[in-house]
Amino acid sequence: MKAIILTGTSNGLGKSLFDRLSKEDASLFCIARRFLPYQEELAQAAGSRIHLRRADLSRTDELPTTEEFQRFLDGRDCREVILVHNAAVIEPIGAVGQLDPRKISEALQVNLAAPILLTNALLAADTVASLPVKILFISSGAAKRPRDGWSVYCATKAGGEMFFHVLAEQFQDNDRVSVHNVDPGIMDTSMQETIRSATHVHFPQLERFVQFKEQGMLASPDDVAAAIINEYMLAGQKEYPRETP
Numbered sequence: 363m364k365a366i367i368l369t370g371t372s373n374g375l376g377k378s379l380f381d382r383l384s385k386e387d388a389s390l391f392c393i394a395r396r397f398l399p400y401q402e403e404l405a406q407a408a409g410s411r412i413h414l415r416r417a418d419l420s421r422t423d424e425l426p427t428t429e430e431f432q433r434f435l436d437g438r439d440c441r442e443v444i445l446v447h448n449a450a451v452i453e454p455i456g457a458v459g460q461l462d463p464r465k466i467s468e469a470l471q472v473n474l475a476a477p478i479l480l481t482n483a484l485l486a487a488d489t490v491a492s493l494p495v496k497i498l499f500i501s502s503g504a505a506k507r508p509r510d511g512w513s514v515y516c517a518t519k520a521g522g523e524m525f526f527h528v529l530a531e532q533f534q535d536n537d538r539v540s541v542h543n544v545d546p547g548i549m550d551t552s553m554q555e556t557i558r559s560a561t562h563v564h565f566p567q568l569e570r571f572v573q574f575k576e577q578g579m580l581a582s583p584d585d586v587a588a589a590i591i592n593e594y595m596l597a598g599q600k601e602y603p604r605e606t607p
């Protein structure tokens with residue numbers, strides 16, 4: 363059985379991943395600051411197979427520890443561990459000099475520090491040292507292309523990609539651990555709603571993002587979840603790069 367650790371299951375892509383993975387022969391360790399009632403019910407019915415771990419990822423002291431990951435993995439007939447860093451925030455959007463410092467700190471923590479800390483904690487677990495491990499960082503086209511108004515989001519995604527590139531180097535001679543930066547492309551989620559509502563701040567490309575929605579260019583998060591699961595979790599190691607326009 364695969365053990366899958368997934369952040370941000372309450373909405374968007376993370377919720378779609380939860381919906382599909384909860385039906386697979388896999389153990390789930392879901393990290394979110396809230397869980398939906400049907401998720402609580404499903405977890406209760408699934409017993410120890412689905413573990414819901416409440417945590418605000420902007421708070422280091424709330425993150426699961428190595429010992430927690432170890433306890434989750436102990437006693438399972440676990441053949442592979444997959445860690446999916448999905449949770450992220452797009453805000454603060456606007457001109458540098460006018461950003462809310464609390465939102466800057468929150469984005470740095472959720473988008474960049476939490477993935478680093480969780481990866482470090484998981485790789486320290488004894489059980490993990492002898493299992494195949496796959497780590498997915500759900501990134502964005504914003505990691506590679508500067509977007510005026512998204513300075514913090516771009517910086518956190520670029521920083522995250524570099525951290526996982528370095529991790530991939532660490533394991534370059536060891537097939538046991540594989541690391542992937544995954545650009546899911548533009549999706550019809552609450553993150554896109556937040557982007558379209560950035561009407562009173564500096565964000566020159568606002569109209570373009572309004573058009574993505576109006577012209578039906580946003581992918582369904584369920585379709586993207588299906589593609590990511592198919593390409594990284596059920597089948598082989600094929601990459602899933604989707605170009606963000």
Ligand SMILES: NC(=O)c1ccc[n+]([C@@H]2O[C@H](COP(=O)([O-])OP(=O)(O)OC[C@H]3O[C@@H](n4cnc5c(N)ncnc54)[C@H](OP(=O)(O)O)[C@@H]3O)[C@@H](O)[C@H]2O)c1
Pocket residue numbers: 369370371372373374375376377393394395396417418419420447448449450451472500501502503545546547548549550551552553554583606
């Ligand atoms: N949507 C796009 O067009 C797009 C494009 C490229 C890349 N991406 C990337 O795809 C991933 C998923 O995005 P999405 O569109 O599905 O976003 P979303 O709908 O906004 O969902 C984000 C998830 O992250 C969680 N989260 C945010 N802050 C958190 C915190 N402090 N603690 C715990 N959980 C927190 C949210 O929880 P709450 O429900 O509690 O807020 C939610 O479950 C992200 O990494 C994003 O950067 C998205």
